[in-house]
Amino acid sequence: MLLAIDIGNTNITIGMFKDDKLKATWRIATGIHRMTDEYAVTLLNLLRQQGLDVPNVTKVAICSVVPPLTAVFEELCQKYFNVVPLVVRAGVKTGVRIRLDNPSEVGPDRIVDAAAAYNLYGGPIIIVDMGTATAFDTVSKEGDYLGGALAPGMSMAAESLFTRTAMLPRVGLTRPEHAIGTNTITAMQSGLVFGYVGLIEGIIARILQELGEKAKVVATGGYAELIAKETKVINAVNTDLTLIGLRLIYMMNKV
Secondary structure (H helix, E strand, C coil): CEEEEEECCCEEEEEEEECCEEEEEEEEECCCCCCHHHHHHHHHHHHHHCCCCHHHCCEEEEEECCHHHHHHHHHHHHHHHCCCCEECCCCCCCCCEECCCCHHHCCHHHHHHHHHHHHHHCCCEEEEEECCEEEEEEECCCCEEEEEEEEECHHHHHHHHHHCCCCCCCCCCCCCCCCCCCCHHHHHHHHHHHHHHHHHHHHHHHHHHHHCCCCEEEEECCCHHHHHCCCCCCCEECCCHHHHHHHHHHHHHHC
16 A cells, blocks of 8 residues: 655645555644654554554655655654655656746645646646645646746735734634625635635636636645635645645656
8 A cells, every 4th residue: 555645834644545546544733843753653543543554554655845854754664664755856757847947946745736637637737735825836738837826825824914913813714704794803704715715816817818728727735625615717626636646656656
């Protein structure tokens, strides 16, 4: 079985594949100061809850935007699973050609998402990843990764309102009933949720204009389902996109 590990700034998402089927997923908080053995205890407990154990893990693929934790999970895989993981970095086959000014600048998670989306839906395609940051990635019909846009994520914006103002509270990111908020909390929720709908629609419109052709739009990340319900520009939601991409890239490089 293949273990796919997506190490993000806020969460670490883990998936277990049997052949091409995603059998289980877990999400744990990213802790930059946690040690290899601490992460191992958590991961092994999660596996056992699904009736799995160390011998079940024979392959591992990792993508990480937190460099210190990349080494931690590489050590974990070798120490506890006796497996050398495939880490998505420069030189790894991904199935997409990176057409950027400096290809090494693009985050591995964005390339993994692009590879998965192109494989699943074809091109041209726009991927909107709504996590800690809101990332827009564009892949041409020929499979070229063209670049995209980056904006603060919804949770980051909400936290900024709370920490940078004296009177605004911390609010849950849920859809308010009305755009015109009748109290501070619903006004903040309106600005955050509906504001991000407008941001996403606006950037996608500009990308489509520059592409000069229609493109499918797929959303992923923690807030994908919330935002997708509020707009017609998103054609599909796939919250497992990065995990699927990790398996796909592993198969390209190991088979």
